[in-house]
Amino acid sequence: MKVMKEKHALLMRWTHWINFPVLALMIWSGLLIYWANDVYTITLGGHTLIRFFPDWFYQLLHVPQRLAEGMAFHFLFMWFFMLNGLLYVLYTVFSGAWRQLLPNRQSFKEAWLVLLHDLHIRKTVPPQNKYNAAQRIAYTAIIIMGIGSVATGLAIYKPVQLYWLCWLCGGYHFARILHFALTIGYVLFFVIHVVQVMLAGWNNFRSVISGFEVEERSFDHLKTGDHATKK
Amino acid sequence: MQRRNKPGLTVQQKINRRNFISFTTFFVVGGALFGSWKWLYNAPEETPGITAGASKPLRRALNKTELFFRRIFSNNHPVKTYPKRMAAKQVRVNGDIGIDDTGFNPQSWQLAVIKSPKETLQISLDEIRSLPKSELVFDFKCVEGWDQIQHWAGVKFSDFIAHYGLQKQAGMQYVGMATPNEEYYIGLDMASALHPQTLLAYEMNEQPLLPEHGAPLRLIIPVKYGIKNLKRIGTISFSNERPPDYWAEQGYDYYSGL
Numbered sequence: 001m002k003v004m005k006e007k008h009a010l011l012m013r014w015t016h017w018i019n020f021p022v023l024a025l026m027i028w029s030g031l032l033i034y035w036a037n038d039v040y041t042i043t044l045g046g047h048t049l050i051r052f053f054p055d056w057f058y059q060l061l062h063v064p065q066r067l068a069e070g071m072a073f074h075f076l077f078m079w080f081f082m083l084n085g086l087l088y089v090l091y092t093v094f095s096g097a098w099r100q101l102l103p104n105r106q107s108f109k110e111a112w113l114v115l116l117h118d119l120h121i122r123k124t125v126p127p128q129n130k131y132n133a134a135q136r137i138a139y140t141a142i143i144i145m146g147i148g149s150v151a152t153g154l155a156i157y158k159p160v161q162l163y164w165l166c167w168l169c170g171g172y173h174f175a176r177i178l179h180f181a182l183t184i185g186y187v188l189f190f191v192i193h194v195v196q197v198m199l200a201g202w203n204n205f206r207s208v209i210s211g212f213e214v215e216e217r218s219f220d221h222l223k224t225g226d227h228a229t230k231k
Numbered sequence: 232m233q234r235r236n237k238p239g240l241t242v243q244q245k246i247n248r249r250n251f252i253s254f255t256t257f258f259v260v261g262g263a264l265f266g267s268w269k270w271l272y273n274a275p276e277e278t279p280g281i282t283a284g285a286s287k288p289l290r291r292a293l294n295k296t297e298l299f300f301r302r303i304f305s306n307n308h309p310v311k312t313y314p315k316r317m318a319a320k321q322v323r324v325n326g327d328i329g330i331d332d333t334g335f336n337p338q339s340w341q342l343a344v345i346k347s348p349k350e351t352l353q354i355s356l357d358e359i360r361s362l363p364k365s366e367l368v369f370d371f372k373c374v375e376g377w378d379q380i381q382h383w384a385g386v387k388f389s390d391f392i393a394h395y396g397l398q399k400q401a402g403m404q405y406v407g408m409a410t411p412n413e414e415y416y417i418g419l420d421m422a423s424a425l426h427p428q429t430l431l432a433y434e435m436n437e438q439p440l441l442p443e444h445g446a447p448l449r450l451i452i453p454v455k456y457g458i459k460n461l462k463r464i465g466t467i468s469f470s471n472e473r474p475p476d477y478w479a480e481q482g483y484d485y486y487s488g489l
Contacts, residue, residue, distance in 0.1 A: 002242045004249070017257070021264060037376030067375065068482035072289040075296050075484070159372065160310045160454050160489045161303045167311075172370055172378055210253035214246060 003215045007130070007207040009095065015088035016208060022080045025073065027183055028061075032070025035063045040180055052180070078153065085146050100130040102140055107133040118196075142189055145182050152179040281418075281473045284482030297486040301420070304488065310428055310453035313368045318382035322435060324443045325373060328477070329415025330463045337447045340411070345468040346400060354395070356447050360433060362386040362394055367428055367451065372489060374456040374478075383451045385432035389425045400469040401425060407474025408450060411465030418474035423454045423488060431464065456487045 035058060042050040058064055092098045103111075110133030116122035118134075126132060131139060154162055155169040156176050169175035197205055207213045240248065274286040282290055342359065344352040366384040392401045406424040409416035423429070430451040433440055440446035445462025452459055458478045468474065479485040 002246065004242065004246060017261075021268070025268075033376065037373070039377070068284065068478075069289075071374075071484065072285055072293055072482070076289060076292040079296075158300060158303070158489060159370075161300070161305070161308050163308055163311060171311075172372065176376065206250070209257050210249050212246075212249060 001217060003217045004212045005215050006211060007213050008211050009091070009097065010211065011091045011095075012088070012097070013208055013211060015084050015091070018080070018084045019088075022077055022084060023186060025077045026081055027186065029070045029073035029077065030183060031061065031063055032066040033074060034180065035070075036067040040177065052184075075157070078150075081146075082150055085143075085150070089143065101136060103133065103136045107136050109133075111137050138189070138193075142186075145185055145189075149179060149182045152176075152182065155179075279480070281475060281479065282485055283480040293484045293486075297484065297488075300488065301422075301486070304422055304454075306422075306426055310369045310489075313370070313380050315368055315382055317380050318368050318436060319379050320436065322381055322444060323371075323373075323377070323379050325375075325457065327443065329410030329412060329461075330442070330445065332412050332414075335411065335463070337442075340447050342448060342464060343466040344395065344397070345466060346397065352395060356433065359386055359391070359431060359448065363390055365390075365430060367430060367453070369428070369453050371453075371460075372456055374458050374483065374487065382436050383430060383432040384434040384437070385430040385448070385451065387427060388429040388431055388450075388452075389427060391431055392425070397469075403469045404471045405469070405474055407466075407468040407470060408461045408464050409466050410461065410463050413465070415461060415477050416475050417450075417459050417461045418476040418479070418485065419452065419455070419459060420486065420488075423452060426452070426454050428453050454489050456489065458483065459487055 031053075034052075038052060040052045041048050092101060110126050113122065113124070113126040114132050114134035117124065117126055151165060152169045152175045155166040156172060156179060159166040159172045159175075166172055166175060169178060203213050271286075271288055274288050277283060277285055277287045277290045285293065340356065342352075342354040342356075344354060346352060363386065364384055365387050366382070368380065368382045370378050371381045372378045392398065401421060404421055406419045406421060407416065408419070431448055432445075432451040433448050435441070435444055440449060445464075448464050450459070450461045450464060459476075473479075473485060476485055478487070
C-alpha cells in the first residue's frame with residue numbers, strides 16, 4: 001500500500017521557490033551591469049576559449065545600454081536574495097536540518113561513487129538517505145556560494161565603507177571577478193540540478209512542492225503470525 | 232497538516248488533498264509574483280526632476296537603499312591607498328561631457344564659490360595651489376565596472392572649506408558643482424564632500440592636470456563612483472535640497488556612494 005513520507009519542511013520549500021526567481025533576476029540584472037565593462041574571458045596559452053559574452057548573446061537578451069536599469073533592479077532584489085537566504089540558513093541551523101545536509105567524513109569518498117553510479121559506470125547504489133553524498137556537497141556548496149555572492153557583492157558595492165570585507169574578498173578588482181565567477185557557478189549548478197531532478201522523477205520533484213514522497217510499502221508480514229492474531 | 236486531516240480519509244485521499252493544497256498555493260503565489268514582476272517591470276517612469284529616467288518604484292527603492300547605507304558612512308572609513316609606483320601612467324579618460332567646448336580658456340579661469348545668492352567668491356588657481364597640498368593614490372572606480380589605481384594631488388575639500396570660512400555653508404545638506412558651461416553637474420551629500428580624502432585636484436601623476444582629465448581643477452571623491460568626480464569645476468554651491476545631478480537624471484542612483 002501507499003505511504004506518505006514527509007521529506008521537505010515548509011520553510012525549505014518556500015525559500016527554495018522564492019530563491020529561484022529572485023536569483024534569476026539577480027543574474028539578469030547583473031548581466032545588464034556586467035555589459036558596461038565586459039572584460040572577462042577564459043584564455044589558455046594566449047588563445048581565447050570563451051569570451052563573456054559574445055554579441056549575439058547580448059542581442060538575444062536585450063542587454064546593451066541598460067546599466068542604470070540593471071543597477072536599480074540589482075540593488076532592489078539583493079534585499080530579497082539576502083533575506084531569503086538568511087531565513088533558509090537560520091532555519092537549517094536551528095531545526096537541525098543541517099545534519100542531513102552538511103557533508104560528513106564519508107561524503108567525499110561516497111560522492112565519487114555517486115558520480116560513477118550516475119554516469120552508469122558503477123552498478124552499486126551508494127547510500128542515499130535524505131540526500132546522498134554528492135547532494136550534500138552540492139547543496140552545501142551552493143549555500144557557501146550564496147554567502148560568497150553576498151560578501152563579494154557588498155565588497156564591490158561599498159568598497160570604502162565595507163573596506164574590511166573588500167580586503168577579505170581580495171580587493172575590489174578581484175572581488176568583482178569572484179562575484180562574476182560565482183554567477184557562472186550558479187548557472188552550471190542550475191543545469192545539473194534540473195537534469196538530476198528530471199532524472200529523479202515526479203515523486204522527488206513533488207516533494208519540494210508538497211513536502212512528502214509516496215512510498216509503496218508491503219504490510220503483508222503484519223497479516224500473519226502473532227502480530228495479526230493478537231489484534 | 233496531518234492533524235487537520237479527517238480520520239476517515241484514505242492514504243490516496245490524503246495524498247490528493249495535500250497535492251491539491253500545495254500545487255494550488257504554488258501556482259497562485261507564483262502567478263501573483265509573476266504579476267508583481269510585470270507591474271514592476273512596466274511601472275511608469277518617475278516625474279522628471281532632480282532625478283529622472285528610472286521607474287517610480289525603482290527610484291523609491293534606490294532612495295530607501297541610500298538611507299540605509301548612509302548609516303554606515305564614516306569619515307573613519309578611508310579608501311585604501313597605494314604606493315605611487317602602482318599608479319597608472321596611462322590614466323583612463325572615459326568622457327568629455329561638459330569639457331568638450333572649444334572656447335574654454337584655462338588662463339582666465341576662476342573658481343566661483345556661491346556663498347549666498349548675494350555673495351560669490353572668485354578664486355584663482357594660484358590661490359588654490361597655495362593651500363596645503365594633499366596627495367592620494369587610490370583605486371578609482373567607474374560605475375561601468377572598471378577600476379584603475381591613479382595618483383592625484385590637490386587641496387582637501389574640507390581644508391578648502393575651512394580656509395575660505397565656509398563653515399556655515401558646510402552646515403547645509405548638499406554641495407553642488409558644475410562645469411563652466413554647466414553641461415555637466417553633480418550633487419554631493421555634505422558628509423561625502425567633507426570626507427578627508429575628497430580633493431579639489433590640480434595635479435595628476437605630479438603634473439598639472441591635462442585638459443581631458445579636467446584642467447585646471449577637478450573633483451576627486453573616492454567615496455563616490457567616477458560619475459561624481461566632476462572635471463573642470465566652474466562653480467561650487469551649497470543647498471539643503473539635492474542639487475541637479477547629470478547622471479541622476481539618466482536613471483542612476485543619486486547617492487552613488489562607495
